[in-house]
Amino acid sequence: MGWGAARRPNPVAIHLNLESFTMATSTAAAAPQRTSATDKRRRWKALKNQLPNYLFILPHFFLFAVFLLYPIFRGLQISLYDWKIMLTDQRWLGLANYQALMNDAVFWQVLRNTFWFMILTVIMNVTLALIVAAGLKHRFTGSDFFRVLFYAPGILSVSVLGIIAIRVWEPQLGIINYYFVNVMGFPRVNWVSDPTLIIPVLAITTVWWTFGFPMLVFIAGLHSIPEQLYEAAKIDGAGVLSAFRHITIPLIMPTMLFVVVTQFIAHMQVFAQPYIITGGGPGNASRSVVQYLYETAWKYFRYGYASAISVVLALIMIVVTIVLFSLMRRRAEY
C-alpha cells in the first residue's frame, strides 16, 4: 500500500468519538511505517538475491561505460567546441558547428550520396537475398555448395573487395569493359569516374560482397513458415507466385524488419568501399558521410566539426530507424 492510500479518510472512524478517532488515525499512521520498513527489507532481500546477476554484468558494463558511453557523451561535448587536440582550454562555440554544418554544401551532398547508396544497396540486397533464399530453401543436390558460394564473398576484407572492384570496373583494363567493348562492341564506359554511375557501381559491388548474410537470415526465416500453409494454399488452387505473395511475404515480415533495419544501419555507415575504390570521387560524387567525418577529424584535425557530423548522422539514423520500425511493425505477422 502506498503512502497516499494510507492517508485516505477511514469511513469507519468517522462514526467513532474523538478518542477513538485519534486512536484510529494514529494506528493508520503507524501502518505505513511498518509497510515501508517491510518493503525496504523485501527490496534489500531481492537486491541481495540479484546481486550476483549485477556482478556478472559489471565487467561488461564497466567496459561499455568507459569505451562507449563516455566517448558518446564526450563526442557530444566536443561538438560544442573548436576542439584542438593539444590545447587544454578549448574555445567554446556553442551550436556554431551545427549551424556551419547546416550550411555546408559538401555535407548535404555526401548525405545525399549516402542515402542513395543505402537505398540502392538495401533494396538490391533484400530483393536478391530473398529470391536466392527462396531458391535455396529446399534441399537439392548442390544446395549447400550454392549457399557457401553465395556467402563466400562476405568473408573477404573490404581491402580485398576494393582491389577486386578496381580490377573489375577499371575503364581501360577492367574485366567488365573487356566484355562490354571487346566482346559486345559497346562504347567504353567510365564506370568508376562517371558521377552518375559511381554510386550504383559501389552499390552493386557492396551487394555482391554482403548479400550472403541476409540470404542466410531469410533462409532461416523461410524455414519457420509452416509447410501446411503452402499445402493448404495449393489445395485451394494458389500458384507459386500467389503463395509467395500471400503467405511468404506476410510471414517473413519479422525477418524482413530485422534485415532491413540492420542493412540500413550498416550501409548508412559506408566508408571503406568509396574510400578505397574511388577516394570519394569524382569530385564528391561518391564521398560518404562517414568518409567526410573521418577526413574532417583525422585529415583536417577539425574534431569539433567532425563530432557535430557524427551527432547529426546519429540523429538521422535514429529517426529513420524509428520510422522503419513503425512502418514495418504494422505489417509484421508474429
Place this chain on the structure above:
Amino acid sequence: MRRLSLGLTLLMVVAMLLSACGGAAPAAEAPAAEAPAAEAPAANAPTPEPTPVVNAFGQCDDPMRLWHGLTGSDGAVFAEMLQQFAEANPDACFESQGIPWDLFFQKYPTAVAAGTPPDLVIFHAAEVQQMASEGLMQPMDDWYDTTGIGKDQFNDVLINAISVEGQTMAVPFDNHGWMAWVNTKVIQDAGLDPTTLPKDGTEFIAWAQQVTTDVNGKHPNEEGFDKDNVAVWATWWTWPRFTVPSVLWQFGGGVVNEDVTQATLDSPESIAAIQYIKDLMCKYYVMNPYQTGTPYGGEPYQNNQIAIWWEGTWTGGYMRDRPDVAAVTEPMFLNSYAPDGKQAVKFDSHIFSVPTGVDEKGRQEAYALIKYLVENGAYWANSGQVPALKSVQALPEVQAKKSVAVAADQFNKFGRTDTSSPRFIEIQTAWETAIGNALATCDADVTKALQDGNQAVQAILDRP
C-alpha cells in the same frame, strides 16, 4: 509507456554507438607506396599494408622510437639504412615502426596529446604547416647549429616550406616528386626520335597524335580512329596531386596566390591549364580518360602502351625490379604543356621531425640518427628518391642513377612545393574535388567546376 521510452533510449544509444563510434565501418587502410596524409586511395596501386612493420635494433629498456610511413618499396631501402646505422653505432638502441600514412596521422597526434610521443617521426614537407599549427612539432634550428649542416645545403624552396614563423621545424631527408618516364621503344615504333621531345603544349599535341594509335593502327587525327580501342597512348592521366599543380604552374596559374590569402583556381591561367588536360582526353584522344582516385600506369607502361608517363621519382624502384622496362626507359624533366613551354614541377620531401613532448635524451638520440641518415643519403637514392643534401646529390654514385640525377636537377632548377598552409590538406581535398568535377566526363564544364572549387578553397582560407 515506460517500455516505449526504454526502447527509444536503447535505440538512441545503439544508433549513436553505431554512428558516432563508427562501429561497423572498417578502418581505412593506406594505399600507395608513396603518398602523403590525405592521399586518395590507389587504383591499380600496390596492395594496402595495414600492419605496422616494426624493426628493433639493440636492446634496452627505453629505446628511441621512430615512426614513419615508408611502407612501400622505399621502406625496404630505409630498413637497410637503419641496419647500417645500428652496425656503425653498436650502442644505439632504437625501434622503427612503419605505419601506413592514414594510420600514422591518427596515431601521431593522439600519441603526442597523450604524452607518449615517439622520439622521431617522418612525414612530408607539405604537411609541416598543419602539424606545426596543431602544436605537434618542436623547432629544429638547433639541429642545423649543432651538426654544422647549414640550411643552405638544402633546396631553399623546401626550407621555406618547412619554416614556420622564422623557425625551421624539420630536417629534409629527400626530395621526391614528378618527372617524365619516357618509353623510347614506343616513340621509335611511332617513327619519332625519342631524344627530341616536344617543347611546349602546342608541339606536344601534334607529336602526341603521331604516337597515339588505336588497335587498327590509326591515329586520332585520322578518319575512323576508334577512341574506345586505343592501343598506345601518348601520355597517361596520373595522380592529380602532383600532375595538376605542375600543369597549373606551367600555365602560370595555381590553387592559391603567393601569400595564401586568395584562391586562384578560377583564374584564366588555371582554367586554361585544366582545359588543356581535358582536351588531351576528350578532343585529341592522346591521354586516357579521367580516372578517379590515384590512377597508376605501371601495367600499360610495361606493356608499351604509354609513351610519356608522368610518375614519381620513386618509380626508380619499379624500374629496378623490371630491368627490361628500364632498358627502354629514359627519365627526363617533366615536359611542359604550356603554350610558351614554361617549366614547372611539384616536389615534396620526407622530413624528420621531433614531436612535442620528447625529452632531451630522446631528442639527442633522434638528432644523431637524423644526421647519419641525411649524410648517408646516397644509399637512399637506391629507392629512387633524391637525397636532400645538395652535396650528396653531387656524389658520383648518386649521379650514376640517372633518374635521381635528372630529378635532382629539375627540382633544383624549377621545382615547387605545395601550398604552405595550416589548412593544406583541406585545401587539397577541395581542389581535387573541383578537378574531379571538371574532368569526370567530357561534357563537364571546366570553368564552372573550377569556379565552384575556387569558392570552396576561398571559404577554407576565410574561415577564422
